[in-house]
Amino acid sequence: MAADFNTIARPYAQAVFKLARDKGTLAQWSDTLGLLAALVEDDNLNPLLASPKLSPDQARDLVLRIAGEHLDAEGGNLVKLLAEKGRLLAAPAMARQYEDLRAEEEGTLDATVVSAQALDDKLQKELEAALGKRLKRKVRLHSEVDEHLMGGAVLRAGDLVIDGSVRGRLDRLATVLNR
Structure with a gap:
């Protein structure tokens, strides 16, 4: 529906x-x-x-x-x-x-970073700037905490997903080892 x-x-x-x-x-x-x-x-x-x-x-x-x-x-x-x-x-x-x-009109993009611990303001601003530079848009970064992540973070911006979490790395390693 x-x-x-x-x-x-x-x-x-x-x-x-x-x-x-x-x-x-x-x-x-x-x-x-x-x-x-x-x-x-x-x-x-x-x-x-x-x-x-x-x-x-x-x-x-x-x-x-x-x-x-x-x-x-x-x-x-x-x-x-x-x-x-x-x-x-x-x-x-x-x-x-x-x-x-x-x-789209304002050239902005909302992105979300999910991490195991809350990000400090400085790190959030650095991530926002780096992502904005990469995507050539003004990025509004929203932060979420997921205690189930062992470490690292997952970043989502539109269709782009960057999984830098320990869980994501372990999953990719398991996939390689199971081939």
Whole structure:
């Protein structure tokens, strides 16, 4: 079903992106779409929005009531349109696609480094700079800790994965030895 949402979300994400770019409101729309995605993915709200018993008007009113003052007029109009077309559940896919378009426009890339221990700020900045130089983009590096890693780190940036973990090295060694 997620693939269906990606297809459904694409024209909406592109239209919102064009509007945001033209008006210089890329960050504001990131917030709006992030809010809508969070609401739709909420464990309590999602089953209600997915229920065929809820009319489009009821879905619209529910989301608008919860989002309240966090939506401007354009954000409210988007909610109305999505509800009317039965597309509210596509909001998370729409938000992801919008963020991809925004990152491409701004020349940025979100990357994640997973390590056995928390990285200090200096090392994180060095990794961010090195990755940015390699990929020729401004990189926003997010750090996660996975206690199951024995050491080293795994870096993910778009389609690029660099596995420098001890576990990854051991797995590669085992593969070579088992040939």
